[in-house]
Amino acid sequence: xxxxxxxxxxxxxxxxxxxxxxxxxxxxxxxxxxxxxxxxxxxxxxxxxxxxxxxxxxxxxxxxxxxxxxxxxxxxxxxxxxxxxxxxxxxxxxxxxxxxxxxxxxxxxxxxxxxxxxxxxxxxxxxxxxxxxxxxxxxxxxxxxxxxxxxxxxxxxxxxxxxxxxxxxxxxxxxxxxxxxxxxxxxxxxxxxxxxxxxxxxxxxxxxxxxxxxxxxxxxxxxxxxxxxxxxxxxxxxxxxxxxxxxxxxxxxxxxxxxxxxxxxxxxxxxxxx
Ligand code: MN
Numbered sequence: 001x002x003x004x005x006x007x008x009x010x011x012x013x014x015x016x017x018x019x020x021x022x023x024x025x026x027x028x029x030x031x032x033x034x035x036x037x038x039x040x041x042x043x044x045x046x047x048x049x050x051x052x053x054x055x056x057x058x059x060x061x062x063x064x065x066x067x068x069x070x071x072x073x074x075x076x077x078x079x080x081x082x083x084x085x086x087x088x089x090x091x092x093x094x095x096x097x098x099x100x101x102x103x104x105x106x107x108x109x110x111x112x113x114x115x116x117x118x119x120x121x122x123x124x125x126x127x128x129x130x131x132x133x134x135x136x137x138x139x140x141x142x143x144x145x146x147x148x149x150x151x152x153x154x155x156x157x158x159x160x161x162x163x164x165x166x167x168x169x170x171x172x173x174x175x176x177x178x179x180x181x182x183x184x185x186x187x188x189x190x191x192x193x194x195x196x197x198x199x200x201x202x203x204x205x206x207x208x209x210x211x212x213x214x215x216x217x218x219x220x221x222x223x224x225x226x227x228x229x230x231x232x233x234x235x236x237x238x239x240x241x242x243x244x245x246x247x248x249x250x251x252x253x254x255x256x257x258x259x260x261x262x263x264x265x266x267x268x269x270x271x272x273x274x
Contacts, residue, residue: 041080045073046092049080052213054271056133057088061220066135066205069119070213072097079123079132083110100124101183114181121186122193122209129209131216136205139227144200150226152243153233157226158251159197159219161243167192168202178204198223217267218260 049070056062064086072078079098082090096112097105102120104112119132143150143164150164169176172188180186180201189207193199197219198208208223210216233240243251251257 039072039075039078041095041097042073043092045070046080046095048213049082049095050090050092051268051271052131052133052217053082053087053090055217055267056135056220057086058271059221059224059267061133061135061137061224062087063136066133067113067115067119068133068213068216069098069131071123071130076123076127078105079119081113081116081119083107084113102186114179115186117183117186118180118189118207121183121190122207125187125190125193126195126209128211131210131213133208133216133220134205135208135220137220137224137227139224139231140200140206141204142231143227144202144204144206148234150200150223151230152248153226153229153240155243155247155251156222156257158243158248159256160223160226161245161248161252162196164198164200164223165192165194165196166200166202169204170202212259214260214264215256218257218263221263222257 049068052068052070053062056066056068066087067081068087069079069081072080077100079100080095081098082094083096085094094110096107096110098116098120099105100120100123102117104110104116115134118134122129122132140150144166150160152158152160167189169178169180169185169189172192173185176185180189189199189201193207193209197210198206200206206220206223208216208220210219230240257263
């Protein structure tokens, strides 16, 4: 199938869903609004987002849960995120557009992630961010509940030189179901994140951001690895020599692991071959 045919098929499916949603009337939901013709997301960006979903699954950052979004390449006030689906099952047809209030613009009745508000709140607060990952990254969760701070053990985690803040939803919003499932909780999470590349979420997981999908995905993978290494170093006993802040700043000045481009090409090929 050519790209043109694929696009045409996607458009046909989209129109059919739109028509179906109009007839069903979906009470309580805003009418789905298709993106203006000139602002349609680049199919290549959608493919990168699909790859990011699968890479984070294959790398053990996502399980059935977790989500990754990218800022819309042609409209900075929108972002792209899958409908509610296990990340490794995501295809281009599952990608939905959202505004920065995390309102879906073309959901056509599809179920959405409860924690989609995380993405809109961070894009609003951080014009420098073009990709957001939310996961329950297993080795990071202990650092979200411990008084031991997550610190860079190896050079690949130099990006956390200024620390990883911990968002405690109980301090921010009282007793909840722990989910960042509304705009207010998400705004508070974005406030805790501040200018940092990541924030731990107490008893839950993490948000990791970056200026591109490869950076947010690469940071997610190497932050998980750093947490494993740090836990292992702590388990060995003795004293730990962490990365010196000046060393970490040099890592960043040198381009932060090459923007993860070399690894990104490998990760993409590995998920494409599946
Ligand atoms: Mn979550």
